[in-house]
Amino acid sequence: MTEKVFYQNPYTKKLMATVTEVREKEGYLWLLTDQTIFYPGGGGQLPDRGKIDGQSVLDVKEKNGKIWHQLEKENAKFQTGQKVVQEIDWSYRYYQMQQHTGQHLLSAVLDRAGWPTVSVHLGEAYTLIEVEGRLLDSAELKDLEKQTQQLISQALPVFIHWVIPDEIKRFPLRRPPKEFDNLRLVEIKGFDYSACGGTHVQNIAEIGLVKILGCEKIRGRARIKALLGARAFQYLEELHQVNFQLREKLKTDHLQFNERVAQLQEELTYLKRLKKFYQPFFVEVKCNQLVKEADGPAVFLKLEQGEQDDAAAIAKKLSNDFKKVAFIQFDRRFFLTSPSARLFDTIKFLKEKAESLELKGGGPQGFCQGIMKQNNLEQIAETIKMMIKQN
Ligand SMILES: [Zn+2]
Incomplete structure (x- = not known):
């Protein structure tokens, strides 16, 4: 049997132990020591992380009272009788301790309110508690x-x-186990008694903070999602960061965020409607100007104002109404139109020239679009003019 120091003192972060057995299995090394601070997982709690003599412990497993530590085989030189230093990832473990104790407390509070716990999940990101009973509303969760x-x-x-079984009646257990020889019982002084094999903090003040995020229906029961201890503080910090950034962007405090966003959405709707109304005028003006300045059957433009759909509309109008070949660039997008394949074949152009001109795109004859990998409108214009001349 391995001496379970994580039970005797769950606050031990570092320990000198003696190797009692070394095994190789499926390319990994499994180490047994006389005592250990590595919790092997169980009761919903994840196994510990950490190092033995500076080497990462990949997994911890308990079998017949023996606790095995999994390590990489490479560079590992362990021998029976050797003294090794165990060191656990303390912030990870302490969060597990906070979370486990916090879950006991939350389950006890839920139990008294009429929602007994059926199962728990103590995850890295959050805690899930599945309870018997109907869905809880937000006022109940808040309470x-x-x-x-x-x-x-x-x-x-x-x-x-x-x-031992004879003593069990002394303790008002929340969920009494059916059969056992020697039961480990965790008591939150006078408030909650539950059978558990996990690691816990020694005072519930160490849980620090509890944040219930919500409740959902699952398997005809309710499941509560919560953040406990360090994770709850981390969540608060994340919210604070988002809050800080939005406060700068929205020029108001978080109590006004909803109102401000609604106002911005309204403004956006108005501007979109306005844009839709003015777009044909803008396109008309641009096309007339371009046609006037054009010195041949093709028109080229890098559109600096407007948006992408304006560029598309200008290209279409130039070919439909003015019978011009048009290449309109907006940012790194392009729109290429032609009134007829006889004048200029857009499909042939892309097929033959796309690679050398570093264009990526496609579309039906007379209208294609895509991405320009280079800012090379002049070079493209020369190629198009040349192809028109050759026709
Ligand atoms: Zn526990």
């Missing part, structure tokens, strides 16, 4: 969060008991 936070501020200590 439960408040109750949990108030309990945290009471700083109740957390006790661990090892219990």
